[in-house]
Amino acid sequence: MNMARALRTIVLFAVLIALHYSVRPLFAARASVDFLVIALLLAAVRVRPGAAALVGFLLGLLMDSLRPGTFGAASLAMTVIGYSASWLKPVFFADNLPLNAFFFFVGKWGFDAIYLIVGQRLQGRELVIQLLLWSPLAAAITAAVGVFLLVFARPLTESRSS
Amino acid sequence: MRRSSVSQGSRADVIVTLALVVLSLLALILPPAVRDPVASAVRQTAGVPLIELQERAENTRAAFLAHDSTSRVVDSLALESMDVLALRSENEHLRELLGLAARLRWGFLVSSADFLPANALGDRSLGREVMLTLNVGSRSGVAPYSPVVAPQGVVGRVRSVDPTSSLVELYSHENFRLSAMTADQRVLGIVRPHLGDSKDEYMLEMGGVQFRDTLDAGTVIYTSGLGGTFPAYVPVGTVVRELGTAEMWARTYLLSPVVRPGDIRTVIVLTPQRAVAGVEGVWVSAPDSAARATAAVGDSIRADSLARAMSAIAAATRQRLLDSLKAAGVLVEPPRPASPAGPPANPAPPSPSPAPAASPAAPVDDSATRRPPPALPPTVPGQSGSLLRAP
Known part of the structure; x- marks a missing residue:
């Protein structure tokens, strides 16, 4: 990854974080797009698993700081998702959009599952509904937006020489 | 997603990841006293711009959601403010009405007025309000031709x-006519609706004003009581301006x-x-009435002085005439006193009409101070009861 490509990736990463805190509150829906997971997955496929885990941990720490009731849950979930995404990246092929969509879907759903279970904010029936209804919906929306960004942001994130 | 050239992972990655997982688990089990300062530190450093972004987004959403309710509130307030203005105007009107009622004291009925729909009158109204309906009738004492007034006037x-x-x-009705005058009764005329161009809608005109009389703009016109x-x-x-008419012997003024x-x-x-009892002092203030009464007295005194001067001149002339006749040897009889029982052989002419400026509303009885004019000698002998007799 050359310098320009790394810089563009960082800019896209920052933009996605900003979008998470500026666009997502506008809708305030139970099933909404998670730009932080998209940012983590886009970064994770480009770095080593340890670095991806570190990025995930830092993003999770940021999320936890704004939600002190579940402090540590987002860090753990993002660390696991970052490491897993980076470790699983050879599985996914470059230009297969459905597979990439599934990648985003699983990433978001996995994050929600770890976060909800570890954070213990929801229990019982509510937890089941959230995990089986709202989280898949949010994961689907996140996957759609992720694929959209992947397609339209590819000129930014790939080197011209390749 | 393009495959990266980075290797799939090493022991260092696993160790780092495990350390981060352990840190996360530690954060989960940390007591709030330790956890909160860490969260606060993150919020006050890296979280500051993100928190601002989130607050702005939440405020935007709240404003968007509140737009409809805010619009409803604003509309309601606008309607209520309009109602307040209407109520304030009505309150002022009622206060004026109460003031008028207090000045009138008796002999009136208060009624709400509604305009008769113009379509009920056919095309005669031409879009003007010309008729009113009142909710009082003969049972309340209303009679045909009763005057209807408002605190401002007719x-x-x-x-x-x-x-x-x-x-x-x-x-504004086309058949409406009213005898009117100025406050000093100097100018009289007939008021009727001005059925001219539409820009002068609801204007009045005062016609029949003598050509020698002029009215300034802004002069208030009152009813004269005649009619x-x-x-x-x-x-x-109030007079707006003079209207040009074909009448060369009278003036017509446009009234607002x-x-x-x-x-x-x-x-x-x-x-x-x-x-019948009159309403003087109700619309016209007392100083005005006093001024008019003073003017009437002054006019009366001036008329009396004139009569006295004329009497003196007539007496002097008569004396000179008698002296001349005596000198010429003509016998002159003294005038016979008028019989108190029978009509006078030579009845005095009707008393002169009061001066035009005298107020009929405040007449001054000057019969006590005014002497009857002396009987002047006829200019043609023998035409009437002659005082001359041939020797």
Whole structure:
């Protein structure tokens, strides 16, 4: 990854974080797009698993700081998702959009599952509904937006020489 | 997603990841006393711009969601403020009405007024409000031709009366006529609706003003009391300008009515007894009345002085004539005293009419101070009761 490509990736990463805190509150829906997971997955496929885990941990720490009731849950979930995404990246092929969509879907759903279970904010029936209804919906929306960004942001994130 | 050249992972990655997982688990089990300062530190450093972004987004959403309710509140407030303005105007009108009622004291009826729909009158109204309906009728004492007034002045007159309602002909009705005058009674005329161009809608005109009399713009015109419907001194309108007419012997003035149809909500109907008793001092203030009375007295005194001077001149002339006749040897009889029982052989001419400027509303009885004019000698001998007799 050359310098320009790394810089563009960082800019896209920052933009996605900003979008998470500026666009997502506008809708305030139970099933909404998670730009932080998209940012983590886009970064994770480009770095080593340890670095991806570190990025995930830092993003999770940021999320936890704004939600002190579940402090540590987002860090753990993002660390696991970052490491897993980076470790699983050879599985996914470059230009297969459905597979990439599934990648985003699983990433978001996995994050929600770890976060909800570890954070213990929801229990019982509510937890089941959230995990089986709202989280898949949010994961689907996140996957759609992720694929959209992947397609339209590819000129930014790939080197011209390749 | 393009495959990266980075290797799939090493022991270092696993160790780092495990360390981060352990840190996360530690964060989960940390007591709040330790956890909160860490979260606060993150919020106050890296979280500051993100928190601002989130707050702005939440505020935007709240504003968006509140837009409809805010619009409803603003609309409600606008409507209520309009109601407040209307109520304030009505309150002021009612206060004026109360003031008028307090000055009138007796002989009137207060009624709410509604305009008769123009389509009920056919095409005669030409879009003007010309008729009113009142919710008082003959049972309340309203009689036909009763004057209808507002705190500002003339509104119209009752045209027909039912037991519980009345129909009022507004001053804008084409048949409306009113005898009017200025406050000093110097100028008299007939007021009628001005049926001219539409920009002068609801204007009045005062015709029949003697050509020698001129009125300045802004002069207030009152009812004269002539005609038997309206008592004197009810404001009718103010002079706007003189109208050019084909009449060369009289002037016509355009008047702006003191009562606009839009201001008519509650009116006062004067009973016939009250109209006969007069309303002087109700609309015209007491100083004005006193000034008019003073002017009338002054006019009367001036007329009396003139009569005295004329009497003196006549007496001197008569004395000179008698002296001349005596000198010429003509016998002159003294004038016979008038018989108290029978009519005088030479009845005195009717007393001179009062001076035009004298107020009929405040007449001054000057018969006690005014001497009857002396009988002047006839200029043609033998034409009437002659004082001359041939020797």
